[in-house]
Amino acid sequence: SWELTQPPSVSVSPGQTASITCSGDKLGDKYACWYQQKPGQSPVLVIYQDDKRPSGIPERFSGSNSGNTATLTIRGTQAMDEADYYCQAWDSTSFYVFGTGTKVTVL
């Protein structure tokens, strides 16, 4: 089955840039999206179609996708950005695939 792999954790200082990677075979040939999930809450879509932000998502969130890696970047990270982040893509054999998830800690 097709899989998406993320680092388990990323630490960032307030105001700095956090980058979260998502790796999968030929991921760049598909659309990737990203969800933010805070404890006890439902996931929230923060990036879709590789690099688009839904209405209401701050400009500090951006995305890219090329080759085998999609990346979510949070510039000027704030304490409120501390959460779990999941990438997701659609594969013709495994269908709807989520990444393993990354816990972002703002120190």
Added chain:
Amino acid sequence: EVQLVESGGGLVKPGGSLRLSCATSGFNFSNSNMNWVRQAPGKGLEWVSSMSKRQTYIYYAESLRGRFTISRDNAKNSLYLQMNNLTVEDTAVYFCARQAETGESDFWGRGTLVIVSS
């Protein structure tokens, strides 16, 4: 305002069955593809099943095929998940989500908790 409200979760014994419901409002349900996603305690998101707007396409996670059945009633703006022969590994919060045309899940419910335990 878009709303998705799951219900039907609860405590069930191994081997038992449950039927989850997802009542929706605030968007054109009959013109939307829909997903079920689950999250075991302390674990990541796991896709369960998807159904296209006219039920033309139905997909299941390989590990669940044969035990879970997705369905929808466009007249009631509702999505369902029939879960049979439940095991302790099915313990999770089950979310329903609308799938946008470009594939991402853009709106999510708050989830309903299913606990499988003897």
